[in-house]
Amino acid sequence: MPRRTATMLASTLMLIALLCAGVFIKVPYSEMSPGPTVNTLAEHDGEPVLQISGRKTYPTTGHLNMTTVRVTSADYNMNLVEAVYGWLAHDNKVVPHDTLYPDGKTEQQSTQENAEEFTQSQESAKVAALKKLGIPVRSWVIVATVLKGSPAEGRLHAGDVVKAVDGTDVKAPGDVAKLVTRHKAGQDVVFTIVPAKEQAAAEKAQKTALRTRNVTITTAKSHDSGQQRAIVGISAGNDHTFPFTIDIKLADVGGPSAGLMFALGIVDKLTPGDLTGGKFVAGTGTIDDDGHVGPIGGVEMKTVGARSKGARFFLTPKDNCAAAAKDGPDGLTLVRVDTLDDALKALEDIRTGKTADLPECTTEG
Structure with missing residues (x-):
């Protein structure tokens, strides 16, 4: 066999061997890729994404698209060949597995967490939109979660309304932790609450729950990595009552990142005219x-x-601007926003053709 032919054969066999090895070598990485994008002003799977009843709504045009990311599952074992291909592919991103699933989080745990964040983002989007429009929203502080095995387990329950702690009125979720941590571990703290069941019954009857009861809990010492403090083992959050019904119908989506686009869609449907001027605007961002x-x-x-999908403008959270601008797609203007007001002003500029006035993202922010 000629030397040249033998060399080529050996090289080919070596390449095949390396590729085969790469298929069987597993690496601790996951992959992210562009996911579906949905117009919040339109229908998805045959029904409107935003459904508002009990309040006059107005026709809308154009697009206010929320965007998503598709990720490999927690139990997916990526091989070396797939990782190399992902690193070379322009539209994909390979990241350490622990970035997406920290602390050994399972697929089920991740899905549950994303679902909870998605629900909270919808609530915040509704509140932010209605506040912007001057429509009153009733809010109160609730027990959001109770840690298993904590002093509060069996004493407080998710959905309980927290009216006061040690006789001091609670106005915001952060007040609860401040008041509890005034104590030393082992001391008693008194919660004045409306039980979740009574609150739910009052809401259903469109009444205000007036009867409260006091619950005394002995604090324990925190065991996390932060500074030691007194805890009872709950997290506090907000709940709201809206003056009319706003439903967001979007299955198989999780996480908090659609909040901004939902808020804009709600504002658009509740106000005359349209925010986009018929333009294709997409975006992302949490909202409080x-x-x-x-x-x-x-x-x-x-x-x-x-x-x-055709977007020409992308509303980008200020803190994401630098990353987005490093390799932004051609033909897409990245617009920096920090508040709902910023986004509404950007849409006004887009709608009226004043695109030179838009605050564009740069690699510096």
């Missing part, structure tokens, strides 16, 4: 009850997904 926009993960994937 006061309309502050927060950063999200996978922004590079979301911009790619939005542009592939």
Whole structure:
């Protein structure tokens, strides 16, 4: 056999051997890629994404698209060949497995957490939108979660309304922790609550729950990595009553990152005219009850997904701007926003053709 032929054969066999080895070598990585993008002003799977009843709504045009990221499952074992391909692919991103599933989190746990965050983002989007429109929303502080094995287990329950702690009125979720940590571990703290069942019954009857009861809990010492403090083992949150019904119908989506786009869609449907002027606008970002926009993960994937569907403008949380601008898709203007007001002003500029006035993202932020 000629030397040249033998060399080529040996090289080919070596390459085949390396590829075979790469298929069987597992690596601790996961992959992110652009996911579906959905117009909050339109229908998805045959029904409107935003359904509002009990209040006059107005026709809308254009797009206000929320964006998503598709990720490999927690139990997916990526091989070396797939990892290399993902690193080379422009539209995909390979990241350490623990980035997406920290502390050995299972697929079920991740899905549950994403579902809870998605529900909370919907609530905050409704509150922020209605506040912007000057529509009153009733809010109160509740027990959001009770830690298993904690002093509060069996004493407080998710959904209980927290009226006061040690006789001091509670106005915001953060007040609860402040008042509890005034104690030393082993001391008693008194919660004044409306039990969840009584609150639910009052809401159903469209009444205000007036009867309260006191619950005394002995605090314990915290065991997390932070500074030691007194705890009872709950997290506090907000609950709301809206003056009319707003339903967000979007299955198989999780996480908090659609909050901004939901809020904009609600504002658009509840006000005359339209926010986009018929333009295709997409975006992302968490939102809180006061309309502050927060950063999200996978922004590079979301911009790619939005542009592939036809978006021309992308509302980008301020803290995501630098990452988004490093390799933004051609033809997509990345607009920096920090609040709901910023997003509404950007839409006004887009609608009226004043795109030169838009605060565009740069690699510096």
